[in-house]
Amino acid sequence: MAAEFNGKIALDIRDSEPDWAPYVAPNAPDGAPNVLYLVWDDTGIATWDCFGGLVEMPNMTRIADAGVRLTQFHTTALCSPTRASLLTGRNATSVGMATVEEFTEGFPNSNGRIPAETALLSEVLAERGWSTYAVGKWHLAPLEESNLAATRRHWPCSRGFDRFYGFMGGETDQWYPELVYDNHPVDPPATPEQGYHLSKDLADKTIEFIRDAKVIAPDKPWFSYVCPGAGHAPHQVSREWADRYAGRFDMGYEAYREIVLENQKRLGVVPPDTELSPMNPYAEVTGPAGQPWPVQDTVRPWDELSDDERRLFARMAEVFAGFLSYTDAQIGRILDYLEESGQLDNTIIVVISDNGASGEGGPNGSVNEVKFFNGYIDTVAESLRFYDELGSPSTYGHYPIGWAMAFNTPYKLFKRYASHEGGIADTAIISWPAGIGAAGELRDNYISVADVTPTVYELLGITPPATVRGIPQRPLEGTSFAAALRDPELPTGKETQFYSMLGTRGIWHRGWFANTVHAATPSGWGHFEDDRWELFHIDADRSQCRDLAAEQPDKLAEMQQLWFAEAAKYHGLPLADLSVAEIFGRARPGVAGERERFTFYPGTADVGMGAAPELRGQSFSVLAEVELGPEPDGVIFKHGCGHGGYVLFVDDGRLSFVYNFMGADEQLVRAEAPLPSGRHVLGARFERTGTAEGSHTPVGVLTLYVDDAVVGTRDEVRTHPGTFGLGGVSARVGRNSGQAVSASYGAPNPLTGATIATVTVDISGTPYLDAEAELAAAFERD
Numbered sequence: 001m002a003a004e005f006n007g008k009i010a011l012d013i014r015d016s017e018p019d020w021a022p023y024v025a026p027n028a029p030d031g032a033p034n035v036l037y038l039v040w041d042d043t044g045i046a047t048w049d050c051f052g053g054l055v056e057m058p059n060m061t062r063i064a065d066a067g068v069r070l071t072q073f074h075t076t077a078l079c080s081p082t083r084a085s086l087l088t089g090r091n092a093t094s095v096g097m098a099t100v101e102e103f104t105e106g107f108p109n110s111n112g113r114i115p116a117e118t119a120l121l122s123e124v125l126a127e128r129g130w131s132t133y134a135v136g137k138w139h140l141a142p143l144e145e146s147n148l149a150a151t152r153r154h155w156p157c158s159r160g161f162d163r164f165y166g167f168m169g170g171e172t173d174q175w176y177p178e179l180v181y182d183n184h185p186v187d188p189p190a191t192p193e194q195g196y197h198l199s200k201d202l203a204d205k206t207i208e209f210i211r212d213a214k215v216i217a218p219d220k221p222w223f224s225y226v227c228p229g230a231g232h233a234p235h236q237v238s239r240e241w242a243d244r245y246a247g248r249f250d251m252g253y254e255a256y257r258e259i260v261l262e263n264q265k266r267l268g269v270v271p272p273d274t275e276l277s278p279m280n281p282y283a284e285v286t287g288p289a290g291q292p293w294p295v296q297d298t299v300r301p302w303d304e305l306s307d308d309e310r311r312l313f314a315r316m317a318e319v320f321a322g323f324l325s326y327t328d329a330q331i332g333r334i335l336d337y338l339e340e341s342g343q344l345d346n347t348i349i350v351v352i353s354d355n356g357a358s359g360e361g362g363p364n365g366s367v368n369e370v371k372f373f374n375g376y377i378d379t380v381a382e383s384l385r386f387y388d389e390l391g392s393p394s395t396y397g398h399y400p401i402g403w404a405m406a407f408n409t410p411y412k413l414f415k416r417y418a419s420h421e422g423g424i425a426d427t428a429i430i431s432w433p434a435g436i437g438a439a440g441e442l443r444d445n446y447i448s449v450a451d452v453t454p455t456v457y458e459l460l461g462i463t464p465p466a467t468v469r470g471i472p473q474r475p476l477e478g479t480s481f482a483a484a485l486r487d488p489e490l491p492t493g494k495e496t497q498f499y500s501m502l503g504t505r506g507i508w509h510r511g512w513f514a515n516t517v518h519a520a521t522p523s524g525w526g527h528f529e530d531d532r533w534e535l536f537h538i539d540a541d542r543s544q545c546r547d548l549a550a551e552q553p554d555k556l557a558e559m560q561q562l563w564f565a566e567a568a569k570y571h572g573l574p575l576a577d578l579s580v581a582e583i584f585g586r587a588r589p590g591v592a593g594e595r596e597r598f599t600f601y602p603g604t605a606d607v608g609m610g611a612a613p614e615l616r617g618q619s620f621s622v623l624a625e626v627e628l629g630p631e632p633d634g635v636i637f638k639h640g641c642g643h644g645g646y647v648l649f650v651d652d653g654r655l656s657f658v659y660n661f662m663g664a665d666e667q668l669v670r671a672e673a674p675l676p677s678g679r680h681v682l683g684a685r686f687e688r689t690g691t692a693e694g695s696h697t698p699v700g701v702l703t704l705y706v707d708d709a710v711v712g713t714r715d716e717v718r719t720h721p722g723t724f725g726l727g728g729v730s731a732r733v734g735r736n737s738g739q740a741v742s743a744s745y746g747a748p749n750p751l752t753g754a755t756i757a758t759v760t761v762d763i764s765g766t767p768y769l770d771a772e773a774e775l776a777a778a779f780e781r782d
Contacts, residue, residue: 028129051427070429226334235398
């Protein structure tokens with residue numbers, strides 16, 4: 001509500017008395033601290049050295065030495081939900097974020113749109129005089145609203161942030177990111193060959209945003225929400241940083257767990273009697289229709305691996321560790337700037353990982369994580385081909401699931417599983433030298449990510465507002481633990497925490513934890529009423545090794561009833577564990593609507609996931625209306641990147657088309673004769689003929705055309721059954737922005753010697769020649 005005007009208004013301004021109070025921007029209290037949220041990705045509690053792991057993170061240790069490590073900090077087990085909970089101080093299901101943005105549904109718990117009545121911390125602090133910046137991963141805007149034709153209502157600059165520089169989705173290529181600056185897409189400022197890496201770029205922008213404001217208003221506090229892509233796939237870093245860990249992981253993931261558990265006990269991260277959970281705790285569990293536990297979620301024992309497999313798996317861990325350490329060094333530059341400028345001591349720093357280590361690499365790891373999202377398990381033979389390139393722009397890698405279990409030591413399972421600590425018990429550090437007074441200490445209170453922002457409000461002396469931007473607010477659901485930060489003997493008052501994620505469930509209450517045993521998305525198991533429940537006294541059994549369900553059925557029944565009560569309170573239903581086919585088969589809104597024909601123009605911005613055509617293994621055509629000069633060369637149209645996609649281009653004067661299947665097979669069709677000058681429709685048609693034997697891979701015939709003449713064909717072309725990926729998969733006319741779809745040219749390879757009128761992608765099933773005739777006629781009329 002606007003402040004009341006208390007001046008005086010007369011006929012003449014000379015006789016009037018102004019009152020600026022209702023109009024000027026708010027000012028934060030004198031001496032108010034800055035707030036820095038550092039959100040890591042997919043980093044289990046047993047990764048960093050300051051929590052007992054073997055990955056060297058000197059700058060995270062620097063923050064820990066000046067603050068408090070939280071040893072029972074919990075998230076939601078997945079990216080978008082954790083971030084929504086962190087920024088709002090509420091359960092993810094309460095704010096429409098029960099899952100990641102790419103999997104959202106039209107229900108109150110999972111629509112992917114944080115309501116205005118559950119304001120973000122940025123919105124609250126902006127109204128109280130803080131500058132606000134978001135840098136890095138966002139992943140809080142619906143997929144169908146993350147494009148230039150969509151509303152910006154859920155973009156960072158519409159949710160209280162003054163500035164934004166980062167990427168909108170859940171992941172991006174670290175060498176070729178899809179960047180947004182404030183409200184518009186931009187190209188990276190350099191290439192990998194010029195030394196570019198996203199982590200450094202994000203640190204540069206964080207420092208720049210803070211410094212720009214401090215030049216003008218040196219006493220104004222700021223809130224920076226900094227979210228590097230590390231350690232989410234793709235695991236990408238220079239060979240120099242990966243090589244720092246050469247040999248570090250040769251002992252294998254089981255031995256790593258034993259080493260790290262002893263470190264954790266010595267540091268006090270876990271109680272001294274904590275046991276190691278089994279590597280494959282549910283290998284014998286079957287689904288309601290007799291389905292086996294997913295192979296994708298199963299660890300291959302180290303002692304059963306070949307020498308080549310051990311060498312490969314160890315290198316994948318080295319690349320991951322180097323990625324984290326490199327990013328830590330970039331964050332160190334931010335800390336150095338804050339220290340040099342006298343801001344560090346009066347900055348509240350909150351460091352978390354958004355979920356446990358990721359199992360999305362499957363049993364063999366992967367050189368292309370896109371395979372996971374298409375339902376494939378990568379092979380060791382395929383990955384060994386890329387051994388010397390792991391971490392480079394030519395790979396989009398992820399370590400095998402055994403390392404996920406290792407980096408989550410001593411817990412069960414991994415990211416996606418809210419039923420077990422491996423998915424939800426994560427790294428967290430809080431530091432504020434000028435205000436907390438604890439340095440290098442640990443706190444063992446049970447804490448949820450929803451509790452963080454209520455705690456920061458209390459540290460800042462802010463009463464949670466009744467209204468934000470004039471909109472009445474729902475009550476916070478998290479519990480402040482500010483008192484416990486200052487005094488370890490003080491309780492937080494928290495008694496219960498509810499969990500639900502991708503078909504998995506859990507409930508914590510006063511030191512007890514009950515959970516279901518259910519394979520997470522993309523299992524497709526369903527039949528949740530048949531789930532087996534487990535019961536653990538988690539205060540004494542952090543790794544969920546001693547199931548007490550049979551011994552204490554009354555306690556289990558109490559916990560089950562509590563889960564359903566909390567689910568009713570916080571919009572916990574419906575549950576979803578959909579398979580990949582089910583996910584991609586469900587209808588969702590979008591700016592594209594139900595279109596089956598997409599027309600693109602030169603000179604426009606990239607069209608990304610959610611707005612570009614979704615091919616998903618079906619027949620499709622690409623038709624370009626082009627005026628050709630004597631020596632044309634370059635990209636006419638590209639969709640995707642080097643890890644999956646297709647491109648229509650001219651090479652040495654000849655029309656060419658590549659369908660890049662999973663980064664493993666560039667399926668090329670090329671015309672024999674050079675292109676004729678003049679106005680032409682150039683195109684390609686993929687006609688699906690079936691599915692490859694023994695797999696779910698769509699196959700068909702690819703035909704290349706100049707006008708209505710066939711100039712090349714190829715049989716048994718494989719295409720993606722699902723997506724080209726979650727990052728770097730945009731469509732563009734006239735040049736290859738980002739990573740090259742085909743290794744036969746170097747990006748951006750803009751088209752020269754020709755002029756493009758339009759490019760049309762048709763997924764309607766219309767015969768190519770009919771579509772070509774229609775476009776040719778329109779072309780001639782123009």
